[in-house]
Amino acid sequence: MLILNDEHRQRAGIGSLSKRCQYCSKAEASYPLILSDDARLAVYHAACAAALATEILVDLYTFFRPPAPYHPLSVLTASQTASPQCAVEPFRQQE
């Protein structure tokens, strides 16, 4: 949730700007802020939320497409059956 002003902050259940950003540990101090949708109501500076999201994307990309000389260990594929579960299958490199 994007928090742009005091009204947004109060409706989100954040009492004041005195809390610290979960990413950089500095005081929130000013808007815009990002409130995560997890149960612990973590609040981030907007730039810190973007940096965290970028790190997650880079980690995911590196996991699925590691740089040489590393090779992917596995990929997630839908099961061949009608089961809603996913199966982890060995990755076969195409040559």
Ligand SMILES: [Zn+2]
């Ligand atoms: Zn921050």
